[in-house]
Amino acid sequence: MKTGRRIHLKGLVQGVGFRPFVYRIALENELTGTVENRNDGVVIYAEGEPENIDKFLKDLELKAPPASKVLSMNVEKSDLSGFNAFIIKESSSVSAEVTLVSPDIAVCDDCLEDMKSQPHRLDYPFINCTNCGPRFTIIKDLPYDRPSTTMSVFKMCDKCAGEYSDVSNRRFHAQPVACNNCGPHYSLYYNSERINRLDDILAAMSSFLKEGKVIAVKGLGGYFLACDAFNPDAVNSLRDGKRREGKPFAVMFSSLESIQKHAWMNDTERKWLQSWRRPVVLLDGKKGDELKGVQELAGGVSSGLPGIGAMLPYMPFHYLLFERSGLDAIVLTSGNFSDEPILISDDMALNEFLAAYDAVLCYDREIYNRVDDSVGMVVNDRERIIRRSRGYVPSPVELDIDVDGIIAAGAELVNSFCLGKGSQAFLSQHIGDLKNLETYEFYKESMARFIKLFRITPKMIVCDMHPDYLSSKYAARAGLPLMEVQHHHAHIASCMAEHRLDEKVIGIAFDGVGLGDDGNIWGGEFLLCDYENYRRLYHFEYVMMPGGDKATLNPWRMAVSYLFNTFGAGITGPDLPFLSRIDRNELRLVRDMLNKGINTPFTSSAGRLFDAVAALTGICSSTSFHAEAPMRLEAAIVTDVQEGHYDYKISGGEISFSPMIKQIVEDIGQGIAAGVISAKFHNTIIELIVEISISIREQEKLNKLVLSGGSFQNRYILGKAEKRLEAEGFMVYTPSMIPSNDGGISLGQLLIAAKRRKH
Ligand code: ZN
Ligand code: ZN
Ligand code: FE
Numbered sequence: 232m233k234t235g236r237r238i239h240l241k242g243l244v245q246g247v248g249f250r251p252f253v254y255r256i257a258l259e260n261e262l263t264g265t266v267e268n269r270n271d272g273v274v275i276y277a278e279g280e281p282e283n284i285d286k287f288l289k290d291l292e293l294k295a296p297p298a299s300k301v302l303s304m305n306v307e308k309s310d311l312s313g314f315n316a317f318i319i320k321e322s323s324s325v326s327a328e329v330t331l332v333s334p335d336i337a338v339c340d341d342c343l344e345d346m347k348s349q350p351h352r353l354d355y356p357f358i359n360c361t362n363c364g365p366r367f368t369i370i371k372d373l374p375y376d377r378p379s380t381t382m383s384v385f386k387m388c389d390k391c392a393g394e395y396s397d398v399s400n401r402r403f404h405a406q407p408v409a410c411n412n413c414g415p416h417y418s419l420y421y422n423s424e425r426i427n428r429l430d431d432i433l434a435a436m437s438s439f440l441k442e443g444k445v446i447a448v449k450g451l452g453g454y455f456l457a458c459d460a461f462n463p464d465a466v467n468s469l470r471d472g473k474r475r476e477g478k479p480f481a482v483m484f485s486s487l488e489s490i491q492k493h494a495w496m497n498d499t500e501r502k503w504l505q506s507w508r509r510p511v512v513l514l515d516g517k518k519g520d521e522l523k524g525v526q527e528l529a530g531g532v533s534s535g536l537p538g539i540g541a542m543l544p545y546m547p548f549h550y551l552l553f554e555r556s557g558l559d560a561i562v563l564t565s566g567n568f569s570d571e572p573i574l575i576s577d578d579m580a581l582n583e584f585l586a587a588y589d590a591v592l593c594y595d596r597e598i599y600n601r602v603d604d605s606v607g608m609v610v611n612d613r614e615r616i617i618r619r620s621r622g623y624v625p626s627p628v629e630l631d632i633d634v635d636g637i638i639a640a641g642a643e644l645v646n647s648f649c650l651g652k653g654s655q656a657f658l659s660q661h662i663g664d665l666k667n668l669e670t671y672e673f674y675k676e677s678m679a680r681f682i683k684l685f686r687i688t689p690k691m692i693v694c695d696m697h698p699d700y701l702s703s704k705y706a707a708r709a710g711l712p713l714m715e716v717q718h719h720h721a722h723i724a725s726c727m728a729e730h731r732l733d734e735k736v737i738g739i740a741f742d743g744v745g746l747g748d749d750g751n752i753w754g755g756e757f758l759l760c761d762y763e764n765y766r767r768l769y770h771f772e773y774v775m776m777p778g779g780d781k782a783t784l785n786p787w788r789m790a791v792s793y794l795f796n797t798f799g800a801g802i803t804g805p806d807l808p809f810l811s812r813i814d815r816n817e818l819r820l821v822r823d824m825l826n827k828g829i830n831t832p833f834t835s836s837a838g839r840l841f842d843a844v845a846a847l848t849g850i851c852s853s854t855s856f857h858a859e860a861p862m863r864l865e866a867a868i869v870t871d872v873q874e875g876h877y878d879y880k881i882s883g884g885e886i887s888f889s890p891m892i893k894q895i896v897e898d899i900g901q902g903i904a905a906g907v908i909s910a911k912f913h914n915t916i917i918e919l920i921v922e923i924s925i926s927i928r929e930q931e932k933l934n935k936l937v938l939s940g941g942s943f944q945n946r947y948i949l950g951k952a953e954k955r956l957e958a959e960g961f962m963v964y965t966p967s968m969i970p971s972n973d974g975g976i977s978l979g980q981l982l983i984a985a986k987r988r989k990h
Pocket of ligand 2: 388390391412413
């Protein structure tokens with residue numbers, strides 16, 4: 232006896248090969264009916280034998296295309312209509328209601344196969360299908376159809392058009408479908424030459440890379456800079472060209488096996504690296520004997536840090552390049568100059584990169600939306616996003632709260648913004664440091680594009696309390712009702728939003744800088760908060776930041792400030808080795824500032840405490856990239872100092888580190904290794920997190936605890952604190968798919984505004 236069902240699916244079910252998939256499993260289960268894309272999702276009518284219907288529903292859930300995401304599936308019994316086939320119906324028109332836009336998807340295995348066998352796509356470096364290929368980077372408007380993408384200028388050949396309109400084909404309605412005869416192509420520029428044949432391009436690039444040359448390569452979301460990761464000179468010249476950039480570079484490896492030679496991976500890391508999102512995953516690098524018989528990566532790649540930012544190929548061209556060159560690993564880092572956004576303009580690449588480097592690889596499809604590679608790490612077996620971009624954006628964060636029409640401007644240094652539509656939050660890609668003019672332009676442009684793409688009607692705007700942030704200035708000029716939110720409150724709210732917590736929690740926010748409501752610079756904060764309000768219960772003791780922002784670039788200034796704070800006014804403190812390496816005049820100036828309290832804003836920042844200890848121990852006195860000192864301090868940890876820690880003092884709501892600074896000075900005097908001091912310091916932070924959390928729990932009768940802020944990108948602290956707190960019986964919520972750094976702030980701002988606004 233046949234039966235019928237009406238199935239309504241919502242979520243990311245369009246532009247990801249969902250209808251062809253439904254069609255296929257309907258045929259496999261001998262069902263008849265229809266499948267249709269509508270503005271509110273996908274609707275299926277299916278008729279067949281009850282057991283086949285059941286099997287079909289199971290397949291819908293279990294075998295869905297990798298990039299799709301079903302958020303709800305509503306199944307109802309329906310009357311039999313007597314369909315005699317299963318058909319894909321034409322899309323219903325899209326109204327103001329929008330469907331989701333898929334992030335870009337790494338090339339799939341089927342396409343890699345086709346690249347070797349399909350005559351019109353042999354070695355075609357832009358091969359794609361409904362399961363893979365560019366999405367967000369090429370979309371200009373909705374609905375997601377070829378004319379509203381940057382593929383519109385390429386006219387499909389008859390073969391491609393046939394596949395595009397054949398429901399049984401893997402490329403049915405794959406908007407970027409193309410082949411050697413009709414799609415985009417690469418060109419390689421060097422000196423005054425231009426090569427257009429793919430084989431010649433691959434041969435030239437292989438020899439350039441092996442000769443130690445640096446090539447600017449147009450990727451999915453922007454230009455990248457590539458060189459042989461084993462060649463120290465090549466890595467250095469790449470770094471020089473980027474104008475003194477100090478931060479570690481990401482490395483693309485030819486395969487999982489080649490990563491295995493250089494770094495440790497657990498299953499979670501392995502799976503994440505291989506996922507269609509293909510992020511850069513920060514791994515523990517192998518060292519010493521662990522690298523026996525392995526050619527080592529150039530030291531400059533990771534700036535002397537022990538981690539490796541590894542990723543796997545995600546564009547067809549990457550596969551071809553590794554195959555032809557036989558290389559095992561290439562540096563592949565964002566193509567920009569210092570703090571500028573990743574470059575997407577071909578003209579600029581040909582001007583600026585061709586002047587600074589050896590060659591430029593272009594292709595003739597425009598990148599519309601710029602996205603960097605996403606970056607993450609795995610801590611306590613969970614994925615932790617550090618930079619949310621390619622492969623993630625523009626997937627929304629699903630909420631239970633109405634956030635419609637709210638624009639959240641974000642923070643300043645690691646900016647992202649966030650827009651509310653219904654109960655979904657659209658978090659932008661990583662934008663970068665707004666203080667850079669080009670980055671600020673990118674911010675404004677992306678904001679306008681998101682508003683248009685997702686049909687948002689702005690009703691209000693929310694920003695950080697800091698009046699000098701360019702995002703705050705942007706908000707003030709937006710001509711919308713304006714709300715200001717405290718930085719660390721937003722950090723905690725962002726993690727609450729990720730876990731859909733809407734209640735009072737203990738919030739621990741540790742980071743570098745955020746303006747507090749008393750006008751001081753906060754960053755070591757224990758808050759009691761819900762979305763609407765917060766109360767500051769404990770914080771790190773205020774110390775002076777000699778020279779303000781200058782102290783951030785020169786951790787030694789914070790070390791001198793902590794010594795001053797510990798050993799008293801007028802006394803310069805013990806004569807530690809790190810002091811001898813500082814310019815005498817500058818040191819005198821800083822001490823003068825501290826004595827007189829001139830240009831010395833107060834801070835309770837955790838980041839500045841980490842800076843101070845990094846400098847005290849001689850690990851890092853001045854920095855060349857953001858958060859360098861805490862990273863080097865963490866890297867120095869000697870892991871077998873499991874238990875030892877220093878003392879601190881809590882009085883009122885203040886945590887004083889003077890006892891610890893004294894003990895560290897003693898340890899240095901006794902010649903204790905910096906790595907041991909670093910371990911004991913980190914353990915101290917974990918001890919105090921646990922101790923204070925327990926006393927807040929007793930005072931406030933709360934057991935849910937949220938950790939957020941950039942300092943929780945420290946694996947040691949996040950990993951151990953989470954475990955210790957769980958062992959103490961807390962329900963611990965930590966950032967996973969939303970960055971704990973300022974890249975997550977805008978989501979928190981959005982939620983706070985949503986709960987505070989009057990309806
Ligand atoms: Zn594919
Ligand atoms: Zn074609
Ligand atoms: Fe922050």
